[in-house]
Amino acid sequence: MTTLKERHEINPKDQWDLTTIFESDDQFWDQFEVVKSNINKAEQFKTKLNSSSETLYEAITTLENDSQQLSKLYVYAHLLHDQDTSNSTYSAMENKVQSLAVQFSAAWSYFTAELLSIDESRMKEMIESHEGLKSFEFNLINILKDKPYTLSTNEEKILALASEPLSTAEETFSMFSNADIQFDDAIDQAGERHIVTQGSYSKLMESSDRVLRKNTYNSMYKAYGQYNHTLQSTLSGVVDKHIFSARVRGYDSSRHQALHQNRIDEVVYDQLIDAVNEHLPLLHRYTALRKELLQLDEMHMYDMYTPLVKDIDFKVTYEEAKEWLIKGLKPMGEDYLDIIKEGLSNGWVDVYENKGKRSGAYSSGSYLTNPFILMNWQDNVNNLFTLAHEFGHSAHSYLSRKHQPSHMSDYSIFVAEVASTCNEALLAHTMHQELTDPMKKLYLLNHELEGFKGTVFRQTMFAEFEHLIHQMKEEGTPLTADALNELYGNLNKKYYGDAVVTDENISKEWSRIPHFYYNFYVYQYATGYSAAIALSEQILSEGQPVVDRYVKEMLSAGSSEEPLTVLKNAGVDMTSKEPIVKACKVFEQKLDEFEKLIKSL
Missing domain, CATH: 1.20.140.70 (Oligopeptidase f, N-terminal domain)
Incomplete structure (x- = not known):
């Protein structure tokens, strides 16, 4: 050990x-x-x-x-x-x-x-x-x-005083989900017990041991299922809060208020859902392929996260990762690479895990500092892509602070994931060109397909659910536990298709998702990812003119323009379906490559 x-x-x-x-x-x-x-x-x-x-x-x-x-x-x-x-x-x-x-x-x-x-x-x-x-x-x-x-000064004062009691629903959910709920241990096929926690759940669901996956899944939803009505009450309460705020202030709807505050047109939300729904046959094709490759007569949601390409020796040391990063981001040009090199050599990155160090990874910093990146490095491909991702955030922050005054240097959350995901896409492109081992290529394709599935398809499903439950409540339909279970179950079946069994457990997944308490936040994961894929494709096909435009109009823009304008100036119009459609086409290409390669082995 x-x-x-x-x-x-x-x-x-x-x-x-x-x-x-x-x-x-x-x-x-x-x-x-x-x-x-x-x-x-x-x-x-x-x-x-x-x-x-x-x-x-x-x-x-x-x-x-x-x-x-x-x-x-x-x-x-x-x-x-x-x-x-x-x-x-x-x-x-x-x-x-x-x-x-x-x-x-x-x-x-x-x-x-x-x-x-x-x-x-x-x-x-x-x-x-x-x-x-x-x-x-x-x-x-x-x-x-x-x-x-x-509103008037006195009315605003009343709303400010009411903010704490109006936050009870999300606070109750947070305390329940993070502190109070307990899960049964999950038994694996050898009879060994595994502790199930919020932190360990995802890792256990990636296991190659199907017995362990099933028991972990059942443990999670048994616990949440026991409180189905209580959690219906907390979610309904937070929807009530959003509707109350919107009506008091005179917005058309709760969604109108949430998006207006970030200066986003509601058409962006609708176009995302429409475009992704049009391309759901691609996700159905991928889930059917997963069922075939796992050789399952019946595939459940607990089979959706175990890797399709396993036991691959794909070690990447930190020193190798730095080399990959420079090669992968070469299409961005020398000026951009100089920022990455400065960060790698001048103390921006805290690389390795140590006792007491915070888990995960992030990019931080302020207007008067350079960016800083926290990693807990493990020698694998996931950490390589995490490093590329965080350097995307850091380079974006560096350029915005360099070219904008302080009050315009912070970029909108709507564009926050674009630079990071674009870096990942460029890195993946280079790796596909240079890797010769077909199993490593498969592993990388699997990584990309899973990333798209989780960020575009799944987050759009979340966004559609969130919009529908607010609409229901605004129209006077009560959000009962049965209504929420039915709605979520139907959406899960629509998105994942007939290859996956939509059981009673997954119909209750809404009850454990903290993002539904964030007030129309999750759609931005999908729009940001799609914008990044569209931009990376332009960079790879058109070269330096696109890079120059992207660096000037987006990475250096901060909040000097509205977020939709910033992206449009960079070459992506998120008020149209086009970026979402282009991103889905890239998913289709990756899926074609994956199917072709796996059949050739």
């Missing part, structure tokens, strides 16, 4: 370099006190934003500058905490920064509401008369788009 290293045993060259943020903890605490003392500056601008252009400009720049410093503090503290969560010094540091952030937010809480009280013509007059305000024009006018849905 391999023992994890302590943090101090990890080679410094494999750790991120946080001295680029603060040279020492003492320097951090000095800056902490400066930011803390600056919080009271907020009070001097309260009720005065409309008094003059100069006052508005001073308020905005004060808020922006102090926000930057606060973000810098937070990045330093949370990275130190995540590299060793058992270190109480850094846990306390992170907690103090979070507390400071709460104080900062409270001090400036009046800001947006007061901006919204300014008449649009007055706002334009103030902007026109002050050169400094002109750089904030897009943001200020954008904020005013929420004015028709903003």
